[in-house]
């Protein structure tokens with residue numbers, strides 16, 4: 001079984017059928033779809049749109065909620081979305097949502113995630129959208145700080161970078177995970193010996209999650225992100241954790 005922890009599907013940007021075909025071609029059983037609000041130039045992908053998709057394909061697609069956490073009423077909006085669509089976590093995108101992870105106004109949303117025992121996946125690192133403030137996505141140290149302050153909250157560093165201290169932040173915090181989406185896959189395809197070294201630096205293989213950032217217009221990303229994981233010189237047990245078991249536990253899938 002393969003679970004892709006990080007994908008996007010947007011309104012009028014490719015079809016769900018094309019997306020599911022891409023999953024089938026790469027033996028991906030379940031994809032976790034992340035809305036981004038506001039979508040801006042990327043296109044519309046809000047809670048309602050993603051929630052509906054997940055309801056239509058309950059065996060293939062699971063969703064996260066997305067709210068602007070600094071807005072008044074964000075925590076209530078989050079609770080309502082979780083109740084309505086049975087979302088499995090919260091997605092935050094600091095550069096597109098124009099807030100800093102150290103903004104105290106996000107605390108109520110963190111509290112909701114603790115109460116519901118669901119993870120928060122946070123975009124970090126590069127973003128190509130002009131106008132998106134990358135200063136706000138360079139936030140791994142803030143996530144480290146939040147993980148210390150909120151030991152019961154689970155944080156996922158999306159696009160975790162093996163060439164930075166991200167693996168150490170995962171190592172030292174039992175409540176921090178990182179996904180392989182884009183960044184780790186990129187470096188591991190350039191330097192195949194990097195993967196095992198990163199897992200060693202992480203001192204665990206329990207909190208690394210395969211993701212691809214695939215979308216309905218670009219299903220090639222399934223292959224690009226999966227290939228370095230399939231070719232990594234690690235035991236099958238560890239590979240299975242990265243591709244499936246770790247996500248299953250975090251998403252509470254039986």
Ligand SMILES: [Zn+2]
Nearest residue numbers: 006007008213
């Ligand atoms: Zn993404």
